[in-house]
Amino acid sequence: MALFIGFVLVSLLGLIHHYGLLAVRAIKPSSDHRPRAAIIVTFIALLALHTIEILGFAVAYKVLLIWGAVGDLASYDRSWSGLIYFSGVNFATLGYTQIETSGAIRLINMMQSLGGFMVLTWSATFLYSVSERAWKE
Secondary structure, eight states: OHHHHHHHHHHHHHHHHHHHHHHHHHHSOOTTTOHHHHHHHHHHHHHHHHHHHHHHHHHHHHHHHHHOTTOEEESOOSOHHHHHHHHHHHHHHTTOOSSEEESTHHHHHHHHHHHHHHHHHHHHHHHHHHHHHHHOO
């Protein structure tokens, strides 16, 4: 069940990221006319997108912990900042945090790490393509 929940959450992450990238592409200035602005706007917009994705997983963890059927987090002070930290570290560093998981929630944690790796590399490729076009002579 937890693996399925993780799969669904990462699938939603992929959808949100796809439409987020479309939005970033729509708001960024032209790489041909304002190359520096295109890179900076893309970077800041991607940072905002990843922050929203991290916050979304923090909300999902809060709901799952209230539900209680998938396990628990140890060494966690039950604050929103603790959940955001846990989600952010899972998203960006493959889950090595000071907060320990117990129970099936570990599978959701694993799936978030996989999803974070996937969208971070997707974003890096997107930023690289914007930069490459902006830096062409």
